[in-house]
Amino acid sequence: MVNSGQAPAKIKYKRMPELVMDQLMDWIMDGTISMGDKLVAEDLASKMGVSRMPVREALKNMEKSGIVESIPYVGTRVVELTMADVKQIYIMRKALEPIAAYYACKNITDERIETLIAVQEQLERVLFEENPDGKEIFVLNREFHFTIYETSQMRHLVNSISNLWDHLAFFKLIYGRKYVTDKDSAKRVVRDHRSFIELLKNRDCKGLQDAVHESLDRLVSGLNESIEDYIHPNK
Amino acid sequence: MVNSGQAPAKIKYKRMPELVMDQLMDWIMDGTISMGDKLVAEDLASKMGVSRMPVREALKNMEKSGIVESIPYVGTRVVELTMADVKQIYIMRKALEPIAAYYACKNITDERIETLIAVQEQLERVLFEENPDGKEIFVLNREFHFTIYETSQMRHLVNSISNLWDHLAFFKLIYGRKYVTDKDSAKRVVRDHRSFIELLKNRDCKGLQDAVHESLDRLVSGLNESIEDYIHPNK
DNA sequence: TAACGGGATATTGTATCCTATTAATGCTGA
DNA sequence: TCAGCATTAATAGGATACAATATCCCGTTA
The missing domain is CATH 1.20.120.530 (GntR ligand-binding domain-like)
Known part of the structure; x- marks a missing residue:
């Protein structure tokens, strides 16, 4: 197998949606992304070199925790924190x-x-x-x-x-x-x-x-x- | 978000992941699904007559709120509440x-x-x-x-x-x-x-x-x- | 016989394609 | 000119196809 040697069971590699989310959070933290910005899945996907799917999951996660909000068939945007x-x-x-x-x-x-x-x-x-x-x-x-x-x-x-x-x-x-x-x-x-x-x-x-x-x-x-x-x- | 009024088969007002989640919560509440049960996306999908995708989103949501937990490439199971x-x-x-x-x-x-x-x-x-x-x-x-x-x-x-x-x-x-x-x-x-x-x-x-x-x-x-x-x- | 390894299988993760919905645009007619 | 409807473009939602990974089973070997 590829994983020859130790490091048993407990490998916690990061899945792509997580990496995407980390990237987005970084961009939020360093000001690249501002409040109210629209996040288009396809743009982000191409910017990060992945398909739309992991981006969608990342956005879904962020929506669940309230950082972004999405309107069906319209889009996702970063929440404006008052x-x-x-x-x-x-x-x-x-x-x-x-x-x-x-x-x-x-x-x-x-x-x-x-x-x-x-x-x-x-x-x-x-x-x-x-x-x-x-x-x-x-x-x-x-x-x-x-x-x-x-x-x-x-x-x-x-x-x-x-x-x-x-x-x-x-x-x-x-x-x-x-x-x-x-x-x-x-x-x-x-x-x-x-x-x-x-x-x-x-x-x-x-x-x-x-x-x-x-x-x-x-x-x-x-x-x-x-x-x-x-x-x-x-x- | 009170869904006043109708609720026939082909509602387009609620998005599908939401409907899937509602169904799952119902099954949890009525005992069809028990704590510790494994939730296989494809099974659920066919049972509900949709594709795996909305089911995945529903499970992702439920994971985020802690009702189920999933291990990458292994599966999702209902959390055991002590x-x-x-x-x-x-x-x-x-x-x-x-x-x-x-x-x-x-x-x-x-x-x-x-x-x-x-x-x-x-x-x-x-x-x-x-x-x-x-x-x-x-x-x-x-x-x-x-x-x-x-x-x-x-x-x-x-x-x-x-x-x-x-x-x-x-x-x-x-x-x-x-x-x-x-x-x-x-x-x-x-x-x-x-x-x-x-x-x-x-x-x-x-x-x-x-x-x-x-x-x-x-x-x-x-x-x-x-x-x-x-x-x-x-x- | 028990332990190890390789492969089959099941199931999730990711990519791609198609469809549905919205919003913007432009056309038509008053 | 403007209101209202039709058409179209953009983009999210959903289905399907493919890849990656873990688990399980079974055969080989010491």
Whole structure:
């Protein structure tokens, strides 16, 4: 067989719709695709060198998670996120993420905490580089949070939270820039994360729950202006 | 998206994947499809008289909302819902639905309340028929709740809640039977719903929020096992 | 006899083709 | 000129055909 040697059973290769979706999300994050843009399956297909089919599946997936919306026989376009949408998503995040954190704390092992610390160290390294990469920061930040949330072993909950994060893809760019230019935000993130780790070490689950909620609160109030700028750029 | 009116063979109003999914959900609810069953696209396609393509889309959708899971090149099977999953879903419902109710209350018009009352009257009629139809009860119950939630005008939130309800499809049957056989549950539902309506009329939004939460709490405590047992399995 | 490997089979993933639907365009007639 | 209908172009939806991959079975071999 082709697959001679090891790497048994657990190969998780990516299927094409996933790759297509990754590409689209990248384009969304780097601004190539903007809100409201029409996504024509055939154009994307030829641009990516695949047939229309995987593109269709990717779009269907993105529709299901609410990033794009499609009208039968008319087309698919990228959803226009309003300020109200963003607020709504943060309301949901504030409702769900503290719970995930709470149950994660109930379940976490010392070993898992070590993993988390490793991610955090990597994140801090990147954050305080001379020329940080916004996207890398966001990926690592996400990894940090989901390392916690996944520990809750509540797959439905984690899945929903993941969807919410995806919705904010448009703003990853902003976040990245903010952390790059605004060292205070970076320091605040570091402080928050470290306090999460401390609370986890002490198994202070209620404390962690509150801390996550507060952290999100601060995030919202901090980002109001920059989001407003992004939504109404020419104001 | 209430499909008022006809529903003959050749409807062109709903797209086929949706019809396929409806059919599958029906089969899930009536026990034709059980948890763990393998769903072979081609079989389903021929059974429904369509090609594999709409079936694939339907399965993809259901996978996205977590009702089925698929392994590449192997197949799709219906997820096995454990009691822990159910508890988890209720935790999420308790986190989200009170919020939706709260914002619904903030937005609701007298007219909308009338609509709600109409649904409730219909539900009560069915509930206290001599031979109630479990499925009909559940459809009407869902309509009641979502008439409220949709009033919040928070599409992401409502969408997430809708997914959670879909997850419980397997248990709709059970619940339905419960309401049929156990008149006390039926009465409790009626009481809860009527109190929701009353709170809405008074625009007591915080009260409604709490009432929804408590109502869900009572539902959960009706379920035997504790979530703690699952989350800390070896205790 | 048990373990390994190759091939048959089943089923999904992808490509291509055809059809249905919509929206835009243009023609006709008042 | 404009309203209204017919026609057409563009594009999504659906069917079919083909490729890729995993699983299972069976024969070979130590």
